Amino acid sequence: MTPQMRKYPFNYLCLGIAFGLLGCGGSGDSHGTNGGDTQAALYQAALPDGSPMILELSAGSGGVWSGGFEVDATTGTYADQTGAFGGGISGATIRAQGITNKGQEFDLTGTATTNGFQLTRSDIPGVVLNFSRIASAASETRSTVSCHVTMGGTTGLATFSTTPEFTSSSGMKSYAGSLNGVRIFMVVYPNHTTSLECNLGVNTANTISTFNNYTIDDVATKTITASPSYVVVSSYTISKVFIGEMAARCSP
Helix, strand or coil: CCCCCCCCCCHHHHHHHHHHCCCCCCCCCCCEEECCEEECEEEEEECCCCCEEEEEECCECCCEEEEEEEECCCCCCCCCCEEEEEEEEECCEEEEEEEECCCCEEEEEEEEECCEEEEEECCCCCCCEEEEEECCCCCCCCCEEEEEEEECCEEEEEEEECCCCEECCCCCEEEEEEECCEEEEEEECCCCCEEEEEEECCCCEEEEEEECCCCHHHCCCCCEECCCEEEEECCCCCCCCEEEECCEEEEC
16 A cells, blocks of 8 residues: 555554554444443534534544544535544543545544533634434344445445435435445435545544545446545554545445
8 A cells, every 4th residue: 555645754654554454343333432442423513604513433442532524514614524533532531633525634622421522623713512422323124235445555345235324404314334344434415425434443544535426326336536535543642643645446
């Protein structure tokens, strides 16, 4: 793998380790934190313009706190914004960094609460975002669709449920799936802008890839390349997580 890194040369090594750990673990279905373990769940808060921001928290251990996010808006400052974040949680204290699908980086800090998080984005100073847990779709028998996904040096067959795990009031839909044994989400906006958010193994890396004119109906038939695509390597023990660019592609 040869991602085009924009920061420290040491990032090449960290990203190689992260992708090498692909498939080391899975993800749970419960939520919250317990003894340093983070469990998968969905959370939502209102941004200053009223647009809902949704966190898709990945499972992790050892204090790692990471996942993907999307904003349920097709107009305004935060329209069609998706991204990945990574960092850690120590006690109730959260420290992470994120990157949007447009390459904008920000710090994400705050505290865990009984049913969610109180967080501040450094690109939205002075505003506390109150995230509360939201329910995903109930488990049921669902049809699936598959495609081959390449993210950096990682390649595998991704399988998605064709029933959304979450559908917003504006029509944004999030489809859950798996890639080499780890969780992957396809977030589709009404304008057919689509993001893939993937946790490449517990305690390793989260990715965000953006595709234009691509929906769940195209998965089995269309080949498409992401523009742009980013990876975030998570850790609580370092002062800055590693963020870099990579190639991403979906094909039948």
